Amino acid sequence: MLKKELELEERLGLLEREVKLLGDEAEKGKLDIEEGVDSLKIEIESLKMTLAELIPGFKDKFKRVKNVVLKEFDPEWMDRE
Secondary structure, X not given: OOHHHHHHXXXXXXXXXXXXXXXXXXXXHHHHHHHHHHHXXXXXXXXXXXXXXXXXXXXXXXXXXXXXXXXXXXXXXXHOO
């Protein structure tokens, strides 16, 4: 093989390893986010259960408020405040 071809193959190998590492980092980041979301879901459900025990009619009130929020608020807009 020519020297130039060897250099190109070596650079290609380095790029492949770099892409794999970046992919691994992205996957780890995704898993970290999913773990955080799952943790938040557990916290929210715990809060809802606690409030349901403490406040009569909480479940119905929560459904009504949630429906209003879903109709009146854009989640992307809320992030900009």
